Amino acid sequence: MAPKSIFLSRLTRSLGGLVILMVAFASVARAQSVVPPQIAMINDAIEQGWADYEITPAKEADDAVWCRRVFLDIIGRIPSLEEQQEFAADRGGDRRAKLVDRLLHDDRYTEEYANHWATVWSNLLIGRGGGMDRRDLTDRNGMMKYLRDSFAENKSYDRMVYELVTAEGATKPGAPGFNGAVNFLVGKVNEEKAVLAASSVSRIFLGQQVQCTQCHNHPFNDWKQQKFWEFNSFFRQTRALRRFVDGTRDVEYAELVSEDYAGEAGDPNDALVFYEMRNGLTRVAYPVFTDGTEISKSGFVDDVNRRQELGRLMMDSQSLDRMAINRYWSMFLGYGFTKPIDDMGPHNNPTHPELLDDLSNAFRGSSYNLKDLITWITLSRPYSLAPVLGSNNQIDDPSIGETPKFSRFYLRQMSAEQLYQSLVSASGGSATGTYEQQEKKRREWLRQFVVTFGTDEGDEATTFDGSIPQALMLFNGELTQNATSTKPGSFLDRLSQSGKSTRDRLNLLYKAGLSRQPTKREVALAGELYRARGGKEIEMLQDVWWAILNSNEFIMQH
Amino acid sequence: MISPWKTPSGMSRRHFMNHLAGSSAAASAALTMGGAIAANAEEMRRNRKSAIMLWMGGGPPTIDMWDLKPGAPTGGPFQPISTTGDMQICEHLPMVAKQMHNLSIVRSMSTREADHNRGRYYMHTGFVPNPNIEHPSYGAVVAHELMSQRPELEIPPFVTIGGASAGPGFLGMAWSPFAVTSSGRIRNLDMKLDGMRLRQRMAALQEIESGFANRTRDLPAGEHGKVLKKTFDLMTSSQMEAFRVEKEDEKTKERYGTNGFGQGCLLARRLVEGGVPFIEVDLGGWDLHNNVHQTLADTKLPQLDKAMSALVEDLEQRGLLQDTAIIWMGEFGRTPRINQNAGRDHWARSWSCVVGGAGIQGGLAVGETSSDGTAVESEPFSSEDLMATVCKGLGISLDTTFMSKNRRPMKIANGGKVISELVA
Numbered sequence: 001m002a003p004k005s006i007f008l009s010r011l012t013r014s015l016g017g018l019v020i021l022m023v024a025f026a027s028v029a030r031a032q033s034v035v036p037p038q039i040a041m042i043n044d045a046i047e048q049g050w051a052d053y054e055i056t057p058a059k060e061a062d063d064a065v066w067c068r069r070v071f072l073d074i075i076g077r078i079p080s081l082e083e084q085q086e087f088a089a090d091r092g093g094d095r096r097a098k099l100v101d102r103l104l105h106d107d108r109y110t111e112e113y114a115n116h117w118a119t120v121w122s123n124l125l126i127g128r129g130g131g132m133d134r135r136d137l138t139d140r141n142g143m144m145k146y147l148r149d150s151f152a153e154n155k156s157y158d159r160m161v162y163e164l165v166t167a168e169g170a171t172k173p174g175a176p177g178f179n180g181a182v183n184f185l186v187g188k189v190n191e192e193k194a195v196l197a198a199s200s201v202s203r204i205f206l207g208q209q210v211q212c213t214q215c216h217n218h219p220f221n222d223w224k225q226q227k228f229w230e231f232n233s234f235f236r237q238t239r240a241l242r243r244f245v246d247g248t249r250d251v252e253y254a255e256l257v258s259e260d261y262a263g264e265a266g267d268p269n270d271a272l273v274f275y276e277m278r279n280g281l282t283r284v285a286y287p288v289f290t291d292g293t294e295i296s297k298s299g300f301v302d303d304v305n306r307r308q309e310l311g312r313l314m315m316d317s318q319s320l321d322r323m324a325i326n327r328y329w330s331m332f333l334g335y336g337f338t339k340p341i342d343d344m345g346p347h348n349n350p351t352h353p354e355l356l357d358d359l360s361n362a363f364r365g366s367s368y369n370l371k372d373l374i375t376w377i378t379l380s381r382p383y384s385l386a387p388v389l390g391s392n393n394q395i396d397d398p399s400i401g402e403t404p405k406f407s408r409f410y411l412r413q414m415s416a417e418q419l420y421q422s423l424v425s426a427s428g429g430s431a432t433g434t435y436e437q438q439e440k441k442r443r444e445w446l447r448q449f450v451v452t453f454g455t456d457e458g459d460e461a462t463t464f465d466g467s468i469p470q471a472l473m474l475f476n477g478e479l480t481q482n483a484t485s486t487k488p489g490s491f492l493d494r495l496s497q498s499g500k501s502t503r504d505r506l507n508l509l510y511k512a513g514l515s516r517q518p519t520k521r522e523v524a525l526a527g528e529l530y531r532a533r534g535g536k537e538i539e540m541l542q543d544v545w546w547a548i549l550n551s552n553e554f555i556m557q558h
Numbered sequence: 559m560i561s562p563w564k565t566p567s568g569m570s571r572r573h574f575m576n577h578l579a580g581s582s583a584a585a586s587a588a589l590t591m592g593g594a595i596a597a598n599a600e601e602m603r604r605n606r607k608s609a610i611m612l613w614m615g616g617g618p619p620t621i622d623m624w625d626l627k628p629g630a631p632t633g634g635p636f637q638p639i640s641t642t643g644d645m646q647i648c649e650h651l652p653m654v655a656k657q658m659h660n661l662s663i664v665r666s667m668s669t670r671e672a673d674h675n676r677g678r679y680y681m682h683t684g685f686v687p688n689p690n691i692e693h694p695s696y697g698a699v700v701a702h703e704l705m706s707q708r709p710e711l712e713i714p715p716f717v718t719i720g721g722a723s724a725g726p727g728f729l730g731m732a733w734s735p736f737a738v739t740s741s742g743r744i745r746n747l748d749m750k751l752d753g754m755r756l757r758q759r760m761a762a763l764q765e766i767e768s769g770f771a772n773r774t775r776d777l778p779a780g781e782h783g784k785v786l787k788k789t790f791d792l793m794t795s796s797q798m799e800a801f802r803v804e805k806e807d808e809k810t811k812e813r814y815g816t817n818g819f820g821q822g823c824l825l826a827r828r829l830v831e832g833g834v835p836f837i838e839v840d841l842g843g844w845d846l847h848n849n850v851h852q853t854l855a856d857t858k859l860p861q862l863d864k865a866m867s868a869l870v871e872d873l874e875q876r877g878l879l880q881d882t883a884i885i886w887m888g889e890f891g892r893t894p895r896i897n898q899n900a901g902r903d904h905w906a907r908s909w910s911c912v913v914g915g916a917g918i919q920g921g922l923a924v925g926e927t928s929s930d931g932t933a934v935e936s937e938p939f940s941s942e943d944l945m946a947t948v949c950k951g952l953g954i955s956l957d958t959t960f961m962s963k964n965r966r967p968m969k970i971a972n973g974g975k976v977i978s979e980l981v982a
Contacts, residue, residue, distance in 0.1 A: 400964040401690030451722035461722035467734035471789040547762035553770040
């Protein structure tokens with residue numbers, strides 16, 4: 001038995017059950033004997049899949065590459081040289097677990113963790129363009145503030161969802177009655193009978209795509225038009241009100257409120273909505289949850305607050321757990337258990353149904369602790385694999401439509417936000433200015449990649465997709481210029497004053513960008529560049545750094 | 559000073575220089591082959607085809623534009639007017655009416671996708687969305703097929719103006735839409751570096767790229783490299799002049815309309831002249847669930863009328879219309895029934911698209927709908943059929959077959975049938 005295991009088994013004997021689990025948990029590594037049950041559950045289920053398909057997984061990713069991977073996934077940027085060295089200096093077998101623990105729980109990362117996840121969730125909840133237009137009722141700062149606070153305090157997932165679905169109050173930080181959570185729905189309730197509110201809540205939190213059922217029965221799943229309007233009825237007490245700057249018509253902020261609803265027949269005691277079927281007949285709907293649970297038909301808020309009822313019903317729904325698991329799994333592993341991840345149900349079989357169920361139950365069992373969930377996933381075996389498509393797992397290629405077997409780490413491009421933070425960090429540590437100033441700069445930069453489709457649903461796409469605009473930005477953009485600057489105090493300036501030799505500094509450069517040593521050929525090329533630059537080392541370093549930042553290897557999460 | 563570098567075996571100075579030469583070969587290709595190309599250039603230019611798609615994001619109410627039902631309860635307030643073609647259109651499109659001898663309306667479009675995302679995908683590709691495969695869009699297909707007519711092209715062959723269009727699917731990132739605004743201004747284009755040094759950097763980059771691809775074996779071969787090369791070409795190309803729409807005279811700008819869509823159409827004409835095979839120009843805001851007729855009369859139709867008529871007229875006057883296909887469409891039409899908010903909702907069952915130019919017959923209205931517009935009463939046409947018709951008009955063989963990533967053969971335009979009235 002390895003020394004570490006002896007240490008742990010001694011601990012096991014000397015401490016009570018719960019504590020042991022926690023200690024073992026905090027110090028888990030790849031030592032199979034002490035793997036916490038949730039991680040073992042993942043490993044067993046995924047390995048069973050490999051056996052079933054008779055494939056052999058890729059080998060483990062090396063530590064440095066894995067370190068880069070968790071930094072990107074957990075706090076949204078690549079690690080600095082110092083952070084890589086800190087990790088490498090820890091020779092304990094549990095250093096991976098310790099790193100995950102640091103990123104999740106050490107105070108120095110709280111802000112970056114919260115900011116990264118607030119960004120990810122803002123994009124999900126209000127889109128990349130939400131709150132970017134002056135006429136928009138959504139306040140992006142308010143959305144971000146709510147989410148940053150929530151992730152900083154590690155609010156449980158179920159509570160966060162409940163708050164987002166039921167929130168009332170003002171959109172803008174500093175406004176009376178500010179409640180940032182309202183920004184999720186404030187732009188989705190006033191138009192088109194709150195269709196967008198209903199379809200967003202069901203898709204994002206329950207994994208049910210219902211937008212087409214507003215007009216007709218769904219062709220593939222069991223959603224009927226009736227069900228859509230019943231679900232929609234939960235949002236009909238909700239209004240977004242504009243609050244104006246005194247004495248003007250300028251909207252200062254918006255307020256999301258619940259008001260008594262008279263229904264479309266004008267009777268608040270029987271507040272119904274009408275919808276028209278394709279054959280022209282009109283039908284009636286009241287609030288009924290997806291599982292058939294009915295609530296009061298009254299439209300009076302004092303009798304029943306429909307969104308609060310919906311929030312409560314969602315908390316009991318297994319769809320809530322399954323959607324969360326599918327989403328978080330896909331964010332770390334590149335693919336979810338279903339495709340698309342937010343269209344779940346009997347019509348769309350998951351690739352690993354038992355694992356999806358078991359993880360969902362475990363998540364509920366951990367009181368929806370997102371940091372626990374992240375720990376399980378990042379310390380699991382599939383997450384630790386090298387990104388190599390080999391002859392023994394040739395069939396594991398979801399990019400051609402095969403179901404994912406998770407026998408390797410699937411390459412994926414960083415998000416625009418991850419690239420931004422990584423470039424800022426790569427250009428010499430922390431950005432300057434207040435949070436507000438930094439956030440404004442970041443938003444301006446991100447905006448260049450957002451393209452909207454001109455529909456009421458606010459559909460959008462990104463040109464940050466590996467095509468020419470992205471390449472131009474990385475070739476010539478301001479971020480790259482800053483990152484490759486040789487001015488006094490810049491990253492390259494400081495680098496050129498460290499290390500023992502040119503070779504040493506070149507190694508550091510590759511480490512900083514790609515978490516590996518340069519190959520022989522890369523060293524030779526750098527030598528040629530060195531000569532081409534007339535022996536000016538810092539200019540050679542600049543050329544190499546530019547090449548590194550523009551490479552697929554840098555842009556890819558791998 | 560002694561160099562700290564040792565050259566490993568297999569990596570000589572000559573090898574390095576080859577790297578540099580390799581990455582600059584693209585830029586100098588036109589020079590080295592210059593003579594031969596110049597001789598053929600006129601010939602090629604004469605035969606080369608292009609297409610411009612006018613994309614109406616949100617789903618335009620075609621019943622109020624191209625297939626009016628005056629007097630029917632679904633008809634709305636607009637009156638039809640005569641045109642230079644064999645059909646009537648909406649009174650709020652008087653300038654387009656004078657160009658209808660060049661354009662034909664397909665009034666019997668009947669599709670099934672009435673959700674924005676699904677409809678956009680289907681109309682752009684001819685395929686319904688499938689989570690396991692991404693199909694190439696119109697622009698990628700046409701650019702891919704027509705590139706052989708313009709070996710000298712250094713700017714992207716598929717440009718989308720003011721919108722996102724749809725992706726290249728399994729044809730690969732090199733066929734992605736290049737998105738610009740109607741100003742034609744392109745961000746981050748300035749190379750703040752001398753050309754030689756950039757080439758040397760490209761060589762270092764190429765080395766990192768190939769190493770990574772070899773190690774992971776997971777990246778589509780050379781995809782990123784192709785994008786990098788195209789980016790490099792574009793940065794150093796004089797053909798970028800085509801994007802400088804501000805150089806047009808004021809009268810021309812005024813004729814197209816001094817708004818995003820008008821200037822986008824003008825930019826599209828410049829790009830056709832510059833050799834770009836496919837350009838999409840987007841006009842959004844058609845998702846008119848509320849107050850449809852007032853919005854049409856006040857803003858949408860006057861804007862469309864000016865820009866669309868100017869584009870067709872201008873192309874014709876320059877002798878370009880016979881080689882340039884025009885496709886006007888959105889993701890679907892809108893309900894014949896007018897809803898309680900004086901709007902129209904999503905409707906795919908019976909609606910219209912407009913096509914013309916290249917080899918496509920103008921002046922016709924193909925197909926018809928019932929007296930209230932709710933049903934197609936002649937042979938229905940699909941996205942595939944329209945795409946096949948446009949491809950035929952552009953001289954692209956309908957026997958063309960692509961191989962998807964999972965090695966399944968896919969017929970161009972999903973095997974759609976040509977609308978026989980429109981192309982010979």
